[in-house]
Amino acid sequence: MALPTLPAWEPIAGLYIVATPIGNLGDITLRALAVLQGAALIACEDTRVTGKLLNLYGIKARLQRLDDHAPPEVRARVIDEARQAAVVLVSDAGTPLISDPGYRLVREARAAGITVTSIPGPCAAVSALAMAGLPSDRFLFAGFLPVKDKARREMLEGLADVAGTLVFYETAPRLERSLLAIAELWPTREVAVARELTKLHEECRTGTAAALAKHYAAHPPKGEIVLLIGPPGEDEAPVHDTDALLRAALAEAGPGKAAGIVAKETGIDRAALYARALELKGG
Ligand code: SAM
Numbered sequence: 259m260a261l262p263t264l265p266a267w268e269p270i271a272g273l274y275i276v277a278t279p280i281g282n283l284g285d286i287t288l289r290a291l292a293v294l295q296g297a298a299l300i301a302c303e304d305t306r307v308t309g310k311l312l313n314l315y316g317i318k319a320r321l322q323r324l325d326d327h328a329p330p331e332v333r334a335r336v337i338d339e340a341r342q343a344a345v346v347l348v349s350d351a352g353t354p355l356i357s358d359p360g361y362r363l364v365r366e367a368r369a370a371g372i373t374v375t376s377i378p379g380p381c382a383a384v385s386a387l388a389m390a391g392l393p394s395d396r397f398l399f400a401g402f403l404p405v406k407d408k409a410r411r412e413m414l415e416g417l418a419d420v421a422g423t424l425v426f427y428e429t430a431p432r433l434e435r436s437l438l439a440i441a442e443l444w445p446t447r448e449v450a451v452a453r454e455l456t457k458l459h460e461e462c463r464t465g466t467a468a469a470l471a472k473h474y475a476a477h478p479p480k481g482e483i484v485l486l487i488g489p490p491g492e493d494e495a496p497v498h499d500t501d502a503l504l505r506a507a508l509a510e511a512g513p514g515k516a517a518g519i520v521a522k523e524t525g526i527d528r529a530a531l532y533a534r535a536l537e538l539k540g541g
Contacts, residue, residue: 269298272340272344274347275355277380278311278348280456294317296344302349334366351380352382382455383427392487397425398424399425403485410436420489451464455482459480503520504531508535
């Protein structure tokens with residue numbers, strides 16, 4: 259089968275956020291290739307990684323290293339160029355800005371009146387959600403889980419009441435400890451580990467966190483991982499008795515301060531606690 263030719267694209271000045279493959283190099287859209295080909299400048303995390311991808315598709319381009327630690331002058335120069343020409347931002351893999359650099363650049367470009375366009379494509383979080391069989395009508399992507407046990411637990415506790423699937427990026431060496439932490443908090447929730455998506459050893463394994471921890475203790479995982487946690491079941495005991503905590507805080511402070519105290523203690527959203535504190539105060 260002959261591949262379709264690239265769509266005609268006359269470069270138009272602006273900033274283009276282009277998604278690139280997360281493993282399988284075939285996962286790049288025709289539009290992404292056309293935009294990469296027509297770009298005056300491609301800003302990227304690592305010029306070697308992006309150079310390899312461009313080489314594969316016979317695209318020659320001027321590359322500029324740019325990550326979130328780049329000095330403001332570098333971003334300013336890139337934005338200036340986007341006033342006159344098509345400038346692309348890519349990351350090493352997947353969709354830029356999704357646990358990858360680009361947020362500052364996009365924000366500053368928009369503030370400078372530059373047209374910002376997203377050329378959609380691979381994103382590990384979305385691919386994992388699409389294949390895991392966990393509820394997908396509502397989800398919360400929370401990036402990487404913290405490395406330290408206490409911080410990880412606090413982050414998970416703060417997300418305890420989210421009525422949707424939780425999606426995290428995880429690394430192979432940390433997977434087992436994270437699963438054990440989840441098993442302790444939520445022994446009955448359904449969990450999925452989506453590993454090496456789009457690559458030769460792709461797998462998506464589901465079960466309780468304890469069962470998955472046992473599996474990965476026996477078969478240490480390799481490669482890149484998305485960790486998903488299903489929403490709370492109706493029978494799940496709440497991690498925090500927020501009403502009791504709020505009542506105790508309200509005995510000593512007004513609703514605003516009480517919400518702040520409990521938010522700090524539990525990691526739960528302050529605005530939601532404030533609304534509940536007002537209800538408790540009223541009732
Ligand atoms: N921007 C990327 C995206 O759109 O998915 C994510 C970049 S983030 C720095 C890298 C993390 O994404 C990895 O540590 C892993 O958790 C996840 N990831 C990336 N590629 C993956 C793959 N092929 N399979 C599973 N997870 C992947």
